[in-house]
Amino acid sequence: MEYGFHVDNALMGRDVQWRTDISMTLFLNDPNDYDGGELCFESGSGDFRFKLKPRSIIAYPSNTLHRVMPVTRGERIVVVGWIHSLVRDAGVREMLYDLSQVRNGIFKRNGKCREFDLSSKTYTNLLRQYAEP
Numbered sequence: 001m002e003y004g005f006h007v008d009n010a011l012m013g014r015d016v017q018w019r020t021d022i023s024m025t026l027f028l029n030d031p032n033d034y035d036g037g038e039l040c041f042e043s044g045s046g047d048f049r050f051k052l053k054p055r056s057i058i059a060y061p062s063n064t065l066h067r068v069m070p071v072t073r074g075e076r077i078v079v080v081g082w083i084h085s086l087v088r089d090a091g092v093r094e095m096l097y098d099l100s101q102v103r104n105g106i107f108k109r110n111g112k113c114r115e116f117d118l119s120s121k122t123y124t125n126l127l128r129q130y131a132e133p
Contacts, residue, residue, distance in 0.1 A: 001071035005042065008062040012082055020062040020082040021090070027052040027078055034074030041066045059083070061090050086131040096130075099123045 011017045025039055031051045038049035039058065042065045049069070050058055060066070062082060087093045103119040110116065 001037065001068075001076060003068040005065055005067045007065055008082065010062070018082075018084040019088065021085040021088065021093075022059050022083040023062045023064070024057055024059040024081050024083065025078050026055070026057045026081070028054055029075070029077040030054055034076050035072045036069045037071040037076035038069045039066060040069055063090075086133060087127070088132055089130065092126075092130050096123065096126060099126070 008020050008023045010020060012020055031053065038051045040050075041048045041060065052058065068076070085093060087096060099119065100123055103116060103123055106113070106116045106119060
């Protein structure tokens, strides 16, 4: 009922392997049902610990150093999983997300216009450049 500091495997699967870009933990039981068991991320500014309500999920880059603190009472029940993104680089994924937010904002305010078309062109061409299906 604990797991020491680690990063998740870069590749998962046996017969067919896939790259892990994003890890996720879905909390299933009430945090009052157990003591300890926090999902802990190490950072230069200290540790960040999470012990969430049932049906809450936390997603994080798979290359993040993390651990599960020891459970000292009860049982911690979670589901863990991994997501393969079409875009390998987390920084590029973030820029594409930001650009899509800008593009959506332009459309919401102005509808289809020159700025929307240009931002759509840039988003699509960047995705074309960085996507790895």
